[in-house]
Amino acid sequence: MRRDVPDRAREDRSSARPLYFAEVCAESLKEDLVHVITFGTFDVFHVGHLRVLQRAAAFGERLTVGVSSDELNLAKKGRLPVFGQAERLEIVAGLSVVDEVFLEESLEKKRDYILERGADVLVMGDDWAGRFDHLSDVCAVKYLPRTPAVSTTALIEKIATPDA
Numbered sequence: 001m002r003r004d005v006p007d008r009a010r011e012d013r014s015s016a017r018p019l020y021f022a023e024v025c026a027e028s029l030k031e032d033l034v035h036v037i038t039f040g041t042f043d044v045f046h047v048g049h050l051r052v053l054q055r056a057a058a059f060g061e062r063l064t065v066g067v068s069s070d071e072l073n074l075a076k077k078g079r080l081p082v083f084g085q086a087e088r089l090e091i092v093a094g095l096s097v098v099d100e101v102f103l104e105e106s107l108e109k110k111r112d113y114i115l116e117r118g119a120d121v122l123v124m125g126d127d128w129a130g131r132f133d134h135l136s137d138v139c140a141v142k143y144l145p146r147t148p149a150v151s152t153t154a155l156i157e158k159i160a161t162p163d164a
């Protein structure tokens with residue numbers, strides 16, 4: 001596909017350090033990429049987590065994941081996750097479909113997180129269906145079906161009482 005030479009390429013011809021054409025084109029291409037963002041705790045990482053991240057990544061070319069902090073989980077669920085936030089961040093960051101991770105410290109700051117990172121699409125599992133529709137003025141909002149029959153809570157119970 002042919003792309004017009006961005007204005008900056010022409011302007012910078014006369015500047016002290018010329019901005020090389022390839023550099024400008026790379027920047028211009030980057031701006032056209034669809035940036036997807038999603039959020040979650042991702043505790044006791046399982047296949048449902050993997051699939052939602054893979055499907056979220058398929059909506060664009062760049063995937064950012066907000067990993068819920070330990071404090072946020074304590075406030076929301078009344079217990080700390082099994083794996084601390086540093087390990088959960090490391091696990092999610094290690095996936096090939098994930099480009100960037102950061103710590104989600106408040107459910108109410110989603111708008112700020114989306115705007116700060118320039119995300120175009122917010123993807124959430126359908127357990128959150130409708131909860132983030134108010135953000136559709138800043139990005140597209142998509143809810144994906146959860147993977148059936150797997151959950152962190154069920155895994156914790158199974159590990160605690162394997163014969164039950």
Ligand code: C2G
Nearest residue numbers: 039040041042043048049052068124125146147150
């Ligand atoms: N998920 C899924 N299928 C499952 C389990 C989880 O598709 N069987 C999805 C959830 O819908 C969510 C993501 O995996 O999109 C992460 O799930 P959790 O770790 O349970 O995230 P949660 O604690 O609900 O996130 O801002 C939201 C918060 O970060 C909370």
